[in-house]
Amino acid sequence: MEQWKLISVQEVDSTNSVLKTMEDAPHGTVLCAQRQSGGRGRLGRSFSSPEGGLYLSVLLRRGEPLAELLHLTPMAAVAVRRAILDACAVDTQIKWINDLYKDGRKVCGILTEVAPQGGVILGIGINCNVPAFPLELREIAGSLHEFCGAVDQEALLHRLIQGLQELDRELFSSKKVWMEEYAAHCLTLNREVLLIRGEERSKAFALSLDENGALLVRLPDGTTETVTTGEVSVRPQ
Secondary structure, three states: OOOOOEEEEEEEOOHHHHHHOOOOOOOOOEEEEEEEOOOEOHHHOEOOOOEOEEEEEEEEOOOOOHHHOOOHHHHHHHHHHHHHHHHHOOOOEEEOOOEEEEOOEEEEEEEEEEOOOOOEEEEEEEEOOOOOOOHHHOOOEOOOHHHHOOOOHHHHHHHHHHHHHHHHHHOOOOHHHHHHHHHHOEOOOOEEEEEEEOOEEEEEEEEEEOOOOOEEEEOOOOOEEEEOOOEEEOOOO
16 A cells, blocks of 8 residues: 655644645645644635644645546545544534534534645544534534544544545546445435525525536426535525
């Protein structure tokens, strides 16, 4: 198995941001931090990153055009789900397109960004042994230790890196298998959802996913639409 380079630090503003500055970093470089002072999520949101979480970014110097890597984020969600199940015995679900939930609360977020070095950077934040969240997050954020006791973060990190290496090797050869697994554990499907695009809100019914993870929804007028951007909420509004 290819040996990836693991760099562990105490604290950074954002592992994705720091990894972007490492111009000579080789494929498979993993930057892992105990805390992030400026963790980021999709759509410019902040990602709460106190001590007790597992925060890492990995550089994948893929040579394919970005348009051919649209399924990478969904496959990363599968890799994280597998790692949590194997290392912690916690069965999570995937919220389209990049979050993992347990019992209605978010335990992991994934952020995929273009790498200045070429390829992409996968940022992953997992709430492992976080003792408490800010008051405004307690109803929507959860930590794995609530479901399985204290998490061995070294074991989880090791299993996750293994899973990401599998993803890297199988990104195209086993794409269909990974995407079927994603759909099987996607909590967004077969339910009414709220499409959020800026200030616009519209109800829809989530039907299925295409081969790259885009969401096919049915609108109230009976027409269908493929959603690739924005946010899809599964919470009552």
